Amino acid sequence: MLKRRHGDRSEWKRVLKRQYTQKFLDTDGFKGYVTLLKIHKVTEPLFVYYEEKNVCIVDDGYMWLQHFPNNEHYSLTTMFDANGEVVQWYIDITYENGVENNLPYTDDLFLDIIVLSTGEVLQKDADELEEALTRGTINQSQYQLAWAEANKINQQIENNDFQLMKLAKTHLEILLKDFGDTNAND
Secondary structure, three states, rough: OEEEEEOOOOOOOOOEEEEEEEEEEOOOEEEEEEEEEEEEEOOOOOOEEEEOOOEEEOOOOOEEEEEEOOOEEEEEEEEEEOOOOOEEEEEEEEEEEEEEEEOOEEEEEEEEEEEEEOOOOEOHHHHHHHHHHOOOOHHHHHHHHHHHHHHHHHHHOOOOHHHHHHHHHHHHHHHHHOOOOOOOOO
């Protein structure tokens, strides 16, 4: 069974106070749902370690903007710090993006690509993908789909042609209007 993750991340106990909104966008550059989780208060900050780098991805004032593109096999989460600066882009390779009970979701295919604000690109969880195939959680077709999608996106990133990363700040501004905010630094 694939892990299904919803855009509102309502199961996340670390977040004590939040605001959430979502919109369906149909533009030249993107078609699908975009969600925004504005994090006001957390039990404690969340740090991740990447090759000897300690990166804070959740704290008071942070925002997570997630894209669920139609007819694609990935979702993109852009994590902004309390100053509205990008901390990282996190690309989940997915089997499916959809909507359930009016909430966008992804069915996660384990592989992840992380692009740090420095431009460094990291591939994550290949071991989890291998284990999922071995255990029968996914089939050979899903396994091949995950690698094909990851390779395609890695090539787009390398060629500076993964357009959705460039749209993140514009889409953030659109969703912040739902909260009455005029910019990311409010």
